[in-house]
Amino acid sequence: IVNTFGDSYLLFTDGSKLHEGTGAAFFDQQMGFAKQYKLPKEASIYTAESFALLEAIQYANTLNVSKVVITSDSLSVLESLSHSSIRCNMPQIIMRIKEALETSNKMVELAWIKSHCGITGNETADNLAKCASTNGEETLIKIPTSDLLIIAKEKMKNNWQEQYSSNQKGLFYKSLNPRVGKISWFKSSEAHRKHIRQISRLRANHAICPAYLYKIRQIYNDTCNICNETEDMKHVIMTCEKYATDRDILFKEITGLMPIQL
Structure with missing residues (x-):
């Protein structure tokens, strides 16, 4: 990974959604510094991954370096950020990341990294995010409508399954x-x-x-x-x-x- 990104300063991010809750984290391996955030349980893994990136960008602005590479294993979030134009259905947190990148005082690059591939920094970020779902800094964020729709659909499906299983017909x-x-x-x-x-x-x-x-x-x-x-x-x-x-x-x-x- 050092050969790939050369002299850029590396930050690792990850999000986690477990039964207990949702967490996000970033990890600065060079400084041995990490931040963990406990998000509302309703937040999706997509929102958690996005939030971790946003916080890492803001942290990068405080570093005494010129080039920073922030890694994520969420291809869906990075693909959303790759669209050049702002669209009406774009999640607010993606627009905030775009704004943070444009106004950053550093040369910040986002890079996809495969999850669970043995890279120490990435594995650490993964563990931090999992722990953050229960023990992280409690953080209130606006839950995207898309996240709430996922929950509503899941509840409707569970109710349907209960009715389906208990019905004596069919x-x-x-x-x-x-x-x-x-x-x-x-x-x-x-x-x-x-x-x-x-x-x-x-x-x-x-x-x-x-x-x-x-x-x-x-x-x-x-x-x-x-x-x-x-x-x-x-x-x-x-x-x-x-x-x-x-x-x-x-x-x-x-x-x-x-x-x-x-």
Whole structure:
């Protein structure tokens, strides 16, 4: 790392979000100096990484050096800072970092560094940030709306999961899909709408078969007249003697296909 940045003064930054809280820190290895900040628990890891950079820039202005390189392992934050123009949806803390860089009395460069790659300064900053989530200097900052939206979405998903798990309907579907999903299973599929509908009915155990027709009171018997078992779709597809030839054709057709999550 010394060969990469030459005679520049190095500062290491990191952010951490744990169950206990959110922390940010920067570390000056040359001086053996560090600052740790305990941020509001609602702050995201993105906000924590950004805050660590902002504080490191302000600290760099106090140093008696001309060139400073501040490292971060957050590629998303650095990519946000790489946009030359100010955009209406840009987080306020990113705009503050941009302003701090423009008004700094030093030549400050930001550099991405891979996390957990054995660089002592970076590992120290990582540990400092983790400790800061519970023991750092308590710091009140304005939580970005985007961070609050993440929390709201997570709470809504947890509530949905609780309702989904406790509901006694759709037990067959839940046996296949115990967790609620973020996107539809067919979102990236190129399958025809007809096939998507057929598979969806299979997943919901609503495919047209004697067991389902009996359930909705369209027929009076759901027993297979050959096997003397309940004639649901599992029976039809996997075991029923009536469909042995069709089953062989089906299995030959699908052998070798990439497995897909239905």
